[in-house]
Amino acid sequence: MRELTNNEMAAVAGAGLFSDIGKGIGFLIGSVIDQGASAGGLTTSSVDAVSQLGGGIGKILELNISGAINDIGAGVVGLVKYGIDSINSLKSSTGA
16 A cells, blocks of 8 residues: 555645635625725725635644745735725825
């Protein structure tokens, strides 16, 4: 009997399942945030950042630590950029 490769073990273990679920939940949360912002008169896009954050959290459950760190870091950076863009949009809409 031979040993399984890393890719074969990942396929057997259902790799990506938790990451995909996290991305899906992140997409839904990002969509709700964007709809709330548009109700307030802002045009924003937080879906990508929140999806990436959710995928990173899912990767923690898959024990893919390096992938989780990358995705969570990118998601946090995206959320900070989203916040800065929202503040700038508010300032420009109020004329401040």
